[in-house]
Amino acid sequence: MPLGRETLHPNTEQLVQSIVDGERINSPFVASAIFNLARIQCESFSKETIVRQPPKVALVIPYHPLYEIGGLEIGTRKLAQGLKVLGHHTEIIAKGIYEHSDQRGTQISPEGIVVHGVGAGIEDIISYLLKRRSDFDIVQWMEVFPPIPETPETYNDKAEQQYLASILLRTLGINTYLSTATSGSITRRGVNQITWQSSKKHQPLNALLNCAMTGYIGANSDIALEYSEAGLTKPQMNFEMVPFGVDDEHFKPCSKKEKQHIRTRLGIPIDKTVILFIGRFVQRKQPDVLINIWKTLPLDIQEKGYLVFIGGGAGQGQPDSIYNEVCIQIDNYNKQRITQGLGVGIHIFNKVPHDQMPTYIQACDSFFFPSTREGLPLVIPEVMACGKPVFASNIPGIREVISDPEIGIMFDPNNPKQIRDYLIDFISNPCKYASFGKTAREHVKRYWNWHSIASKLSNVYCKPNKLHTV
Structure with missing residues (x-):
């Protein structure tokens, strides 16, 4: 049931149930309630979070990795495989509905990884994550979700929902990480850096990204500078470079x-x-x-x-x-x-x-x-x-x-x-x-090699993290 004005101070479970029932996470009242709840829990946010060892991981990707086959999709599958070998229970959660294809439901990747196709985009994925909140210790977003249409003029309410979901997941004791696979994604999709300081419409996206995640991961070291260019300092302070790798036994020379x-x-x-x-x-x-x-x-x-x-x-x-x-x-x-x-x-x-x-x-x-x-x-x-x-x-x-x-x-x-x-x-x-x-x-x-890359990411998950306060 959607939250009403009579619910002035909803608790975490009320917020979760409201979103699962269909209320948008970035509706004004829900978003405000998430921030208020996070401030109440500010003390616990600033402490080290200890998770199960090895933690259970959800890799969340904007594109279905068995339908859209590019570097990000393949890399996500291979990374999940590497984490699985290291003992992490790992699942991939992705968009399921396309204009000409229905990828909803559970499939198994060639690497033996469970892939869930969920709804048409971020809204359905957030609801799915909240329903299964007891199944995961880590939620890693594999990329900033793009706006629709993806133009510089479009305010990215998809990323806004992604960041709000991360804050709510953190209040539930789940560590969240934002991974960026492509240079320019932060400045093009993840923030509104040109006018946000003077425009109330564009302020929330930057404010959210500055505090939404447990940690920030990039495919190359230059991505950390994108946060700085957008005026964001906290992501830079907790940034790890973890690129994708390659299976050198499969990719090899021939005669x-x-x-x-x-x-x-x-x-x-x-x-x-x-x-x-x-x-x-x-x-x-x-x-x-x-x-x-x-x-x-x-x-x-x-x-x-x-x-x-x-x-x-x-x-x-x-x-x-x-x-x-x-x-x-x-x-x-x-x-x-x-x-x-x-x-x-x-x-x-x-x-x-x-x-x-x-x-x-x-x-x-x-x-x-x-x-x-x-x-x-x-x-x-x-x-x-x-x-x-x-x-x-x-x-x-x-x-x-x-x-x-x-x-x-x-x-x-x-x-x-x-x-x-x-x-x-x-x-x-x-x-x-x-x-x-x-x-x-x-x-x-x-x-x-993928073993080295997955081991590096596993170490990021398993070490104590000083979480950013909201």
Whole structure:
């Protein structure tokens, strides 16, 4: 039953039941009641919270990891698997209803992790978490929930509800963590930094984020600076860098003979130097830029090379999707080559199951990734683990992986000439870069394996935390 004005000082159970019954957590009266309740419990908030060892964990993600298959979704599944191996009971909770698909209910991921598809978004997920509040010690939000539509002008009431839920969960004795997988998510989704100080409409989001979580986790160290840029200090004080990792026993090099067999099976020319791009066809990853650069290469270089795209279809329906435009680009390029008596020069594999991805990487010779914004793209250590040279943007997140000039080459994503020069040089002389792949694999095996990553996160969960007061 929704709370009424007659319930001036609702207790925790009354608040929980009201939200479970359908009242929005960010309705004025409920939000105010949550803050009042948190202030009453301020003393306990400031003490160290001790949880069951090992704690039971809910990883909450905006996108269903068995339906939308990108780096965040795969990383969440692999992280859950690593935590499970360490003894944590771990479940994934995600959006369940899509325009063209119903993913509601419980499924089991290929890694053996329970995945719950819940409703159409954050509202239903919060109700579900509160119903199952006795089942979890930790709730880790895997990303800031995006506004609808996802534009700079849209006030993010989804994140507002996410932060309010975290405060309420903390009053129930559950530790909450906000994980950020992509650079820019805090400033683009998580706060309203431009006008919030002068606009009452935009103040709540920043005030909430400053106190909502037990701790804050980012895929790279630059994400901590985003809180500072938004004028928030508490998240910076309790920030841990925990990136995604890679299964180096699954992602591994293959022999030349095996590579030829794979290419024949996939329809990739055996005699070409194959350049690979893996990622959604969205604006920030710039697949269109890579194609435009490719079209300017000397004809003899284009003849020696072959460009392969994987995963473009995963970007369909996203706010910054350029899937249709990129497909038209590729189709027009290939048609022009055919009219000139040449063969197809660009190939798309729209959606490849993650367990098959090593085969596709093994078929190629190098990886080019001109993205302008990432957290820590999982695909880069995966390509490195397969022993392939990586050419990628010099941006936060990627710099965390390519931390040494001997394990990869970085370029300015806004400098087409620099990217073009690297393409020409690699296609002309791929042997020149062979050592990069070997060194990169050893680096990934040592620093980016999933066991190490999951162990680091488990340590974050299990150590005493000084919780932020509200």
